[in-house]
Amino acid sequence: MTGMQLIFLIAAAVVVSSAFMSVTSRRMIHAALWFVLALLGVAVIYALLEVSFFAVVQVLVYVGAIAILIIFATMLTRRALEDHGKQFNRATLMTLVIVSVIFAGLVFSLRSWPQIQSMTAPLSADQLDVGVLGLALTAPDGFALPFEVTSILLLAALIGSIYVAYERKEKKK
């Protein structure tokens, strides 16, 4: 076993266990904190894949922004269902069975796939260059249109969520 595999296994164990804790813990704020740990583990996985840009963006966007937003929202809605009451609905056992079946199916289909054992060489400096991605994102025959569309999607999300979340003044008075 090489050092890299060891690091992968540790990171994967952290990801899986903290993801599990985050979907099962009672208090929502704990769930959010476990979620953060899972995200950091995923960032380590990205670093092992040598996609540094995405490893850093994972921390920046998920941990630095989305997780903080989730924590803010948890604080805003905490009066309901925080420590008391059941956190899960009745179908828990049934769901467990279904999810296990799905997982078994995924593993089975992976086993029958020919390229499953593929290995890879370290990336060359050219492939590591983030600028290549930038060029592809702005080239007219590349991904320029999807890139602009994402910005419109975010604009729509911003306007929509401010409209929904913002307390109207006249209601308060």
Add this chain to the structure above:
Amino acid sequence: MIPLYWYLLLAALLFCIGLFGVITRKNAVGILISIELMLNAANINLLAFWRYLYSETGDLRGQVFVIIIFVVAAAEAAVGLAMIISAYRQKQTVVANEIDSMKG
């Protein structure tokens, strides 16, 4: 080196945990967290496939897809949480089953 299927197994496991959370969680914020976990699983898959099968060909579709998923995840978190907050303000609950009518 790490074989490809390790990444795929991890992603599958993460996806199933997320799915479990989405179905069983009562708290709407919890459901959102679970969805984000599933999106992360998809991202691991996309990047692993790009790295192992497409990195030599100069095909960047895998990476661009991940970028778009980041954007979608951000938009989803923003709008989803805003709706949860709004629903909480109207009905004082974050239990997904109880927010079943959209009428204010």
Add this chain to the structure above:
Amino acid sequence: MNFIYDPVPWVINWLTQLLLSWGLSENFVTTLLYLVGAVLICLGAMLFTTMLIWAERKIGGRFQDRLGPNRVGPWGIFQSIADMLKIFTKEYINPVGIDKIPFNLAPILAVAAVLAVWAVIPFSQTVFGSNINVGILFIIAIGGLGEMAIILAGFGSNNKYALLGAFRAVAQLISYEVPMVIVLLIPVMFSGSMGLNDIVQAQTIPFIVYAPVACMIFFICSIAENGRAPFDLLEADSELVAGYNIEYSGLKFGMFFVADFLHAFTSAIVFTTIFLGGWQGPGVEQIPVLGGAYMLIKTLLVYFLMLAIRFTVPRFRIDQMMALNWKILTPLALVTVVMTALVDKAIPHEMTAIRIGALLVANLILWLLADRMITTFSKRNPVQVVTGKLRPLARPEILSVAEKETAQ
């Protein structure tokens, strides 16, 4: 390689040869050297901080016409060591109802989030930890971990004020991250890389010369990210009890304290690296060790400037602070990026002098325009008048404008 001209790589080289000659594997030697380097840098930064605390108190004293620490040792130079001994032996108080793991993790994470920035800083041409190709984003991302530490502290303390302080702090930090992230696009555009050493290498003429507006915005934002005056609302003792760290005692509080000072110095280093040319200076090509000296001098100058601002400028109100960020800095940063991209593209790259001149002029024009607009805006909306009664104001000329408004 000469020991006197470039000592650190010389030592590293010698150590590598020595360890390899003992028959250790190459990977193991690399890992071991990385470990030693990391420990040295972290410990060095922490110990340096204790000296900085003394310097800051001394300089702060002089700014405010006091003596500052003057009892322990000559000029009170051992004051920090005495404080350190004291804080090491103080009791940890664990208040009722704390959430143990977040409560204890928060001070560790607060320090680690600042220390980690030092991993990517180039100290001289040949001495840098990691010239990772996403260095700038790494620094910003690590800042996100600092926010997480604040949230952990606020939530773990089981105290209303701590939680409220934490939320205010996080709101401030994330807000000021926005113009900072926007403005950092400009050095990346000029140098064509996100690696910090590449950015320094590109600065034969420091970026402050031809991106002064970006530089100014970054400077303001990094002061705000430190939570120092005039942006010290996070621990404004007259408003909040003490902010998110209210329930901490002993060295756990000390860790937040250290993180605060270390953060200020770290932002001075980052500022030097990104806008002042880092280790660049006359003669570094021949004698790389000079680069370290240039770096230190520049950083200390920036740090002194930060101290000067801290000890002279009064504090913002929170609404003013947020307005400054969202209504002035963010739009200005967006305009700066667009303008820089256009001007830089318009003039061919070979005409360096003209390009730099044009960028400088464009920046100055932008600065004047922004200043004009802010002045007009603030004249038009002078003060918030509270139900017909005027607040006492420090600047009478604004008062007269406000009076005119109410008279109409």
Add this chain to the structure above:
Amino acid sequence: MLNEWLYLGIFLVIALAIPAAALLIAGMLSPKKPNPIKDSTYECGMETVGVSWVQFKVQYYIYGLIFLVFDVEIVLLYPWAVAYNKVALFGVIELILFIVILASGLLYAWRKGALEWV
């Protein structure tokens, strides 16, 4: 690249370990004499009323929201900035379009009054 990440990983572990070790040592040196008054929640001498989980106003969420959208968009511009010297004028126009879309979001928030700290 993996070597750079190895260094970063080691550095992060050390950066976590040093403060943790300091806290542990101080914990061994320091006295432990808890009593109920000392351990009570500090609220300027007042008795604590209710749980610490006060309700927060939505303004924090709004700032978080605008921050999230800006952060994601700008971070996606970084690959563009790295490639800046190689992109044609079309790339710059695209940037302007991108930033105009972003700025209109900010303008909406401004008009809506979502940027005011009330």
